[in-house]
Amino acid sequence: MRPAATYPNTVTYNATITACAEAGELWREAWHQFSSMRAAEVTADAISFNATTCTFGRAGYWQEALEVCCCMPAVRLSVDEISCNASISACDSEGQWQVSLSLLSSMPAIRLVCNEI
Structure with a gap:
């Protein structure tokens, strides 16, 4: 019996990007995977964007x-608390507290609840 062909999908890309984020130093690979999704005709979802945001932040x-x-709204995805928290953490870890504060204060305007990071 011949094995069925398998193709990457959103879940496999997200798992790969998340694994790169956890590894810390693999931000280039995470970016490559995220960027490859369009060419592979795989739709990036909020998890794809959030995992990539986390990867850059950790790096x-x-x-x-x-x-x-x-870029999320450009592909009709809503920025959520996870997106904001990942962005705030990325800015905060690099000493960009003014940007972090600006993001935090903009959350209620887009109907997001501020929570603990």
Whole structure:
């Protein structure tokens, strides 16, 4: 019996990106996986964006983390508490407290509840 062909999907990409985030130093691979989703005709979801945001944040790339988060509405995804928390953490870890504070104060305007990070 021949094995069925398997193709990556949103879940497999998300798992790979999340694993890269957990490893810390694999932010380039996480970005590659995230960027490859469109070419593979796989739709990125909020988990894809949030995991990529976390990956950049953990690697110290707060501006890139914000860029990923800010792209969510362009693909008709809503920024949620997880997205904001990941972005705030990325900024905070790099000493960008003004940006963190700005993000935190903007949460109620987009109907998000501030919670503990």
